[in-house]
Amino acid sequence: MPIILAIISNQLRVGKFRKIFQVTTYLPHFISTMVMCGMIILFLSPTSGLLANVFKSVGITIPDFLSKPTSFAGVYVWSDVWQHIGWDSIIYLAALSAIDPTYYEAATMDGASRLQKIRHIELPLLLPTAMILLILRAGSLLSVGFEKVLLLQNPLNLAGSEIISTYVYKVGMVNFQYSYSTAIGLFNTVVNLIILLSVNWFSKRYTRTGLF
Numbered sequence: 001m002p003i004i005l006a007i008i009s010n011q012l013r014v015g016k017f018r019k020i021f022q023v024t025t026y027l028p029h030f031i032s033t034m035v036m037c038g039m040i041i042l043f044l045s046p047t048s049g050l051l052a053n054v055f056k057s058v059g060i061t062i063p064d065f066l067s068k069p070t071s072f073a074g075v076y077v078w079s080d081v082w083q084h085i086g087w088d089s090i091i092y093l094a095a096l097s098a099i100d101p102t103y104y105e106a107a108t109m110d111g112a113s114r115l116q117k118i119r120h121i122e123l124p125l126l127l128p129t130a131m132i133l134l135i136l137r138a139g140s141l142l143s144v145g146f147e148k149v150l151l152l153q154n155p156l157n158l159a160g161s162e163i164i165s166t167y168v169y170k171v172g173m174v175n176f177q178y179s180y181s182t183a184i185g186l187f188n189t190v191v192n193l194i195i196l197l198s199v200n201w202f203s204k205r206y207t208r209t210g211l212f
Helices: 002-011 015-030 033-043 050-056 069-088 090-097 101-109 114-138 146-152 164-174 178-206
Strands: none
Touching: 002 015, 002 069, 002 090, 002 114, 015 069, 033 050, 033 069, 033 146, 069 090, 069 146, 090 114, 101 114, 114 178, 146 164, 164 178
């Protein structure tokens, strides 16, 4: 998603509109986790939320998404995408700005369209950057945002919202089983390390890009 946003932003030719577009997508990143969770709860409230009021105006009643375990993952992921997609696209915009202009000039002389330039120039040159970022994030794949999940959790969605971090917190800080919670945390770290090494090996083998 950040790659797509970076390419779209790079294609905007009007400087003022491009700056407004970029600033608008960057701003949600600076919203604190607590405020973001409050916004999600208010927005998705089935009685007084903005989404509920919009659908009520056309005679449709929406379910309580935060009380359904099957809906929690979607709410978490898409709210996280909206909040961070603009900020995450900055590194790709920097990579796009570093592409040699002669590539574009040669493609234009060969009659390449915008889509062809994106497909044959920008995407291949963005691949190493994308793989490095993927490797960096692979090491925390199981460490999903603890604060956001904990603030959005409730007894109704617990079956779909419980993650390792919140479980360790409850076992250690609520039930005072410190040794058990430490063992779970160590297991989580080992699995993250294995995932990191696996992704790095895969990247070096197939894209010749790796951290080590």
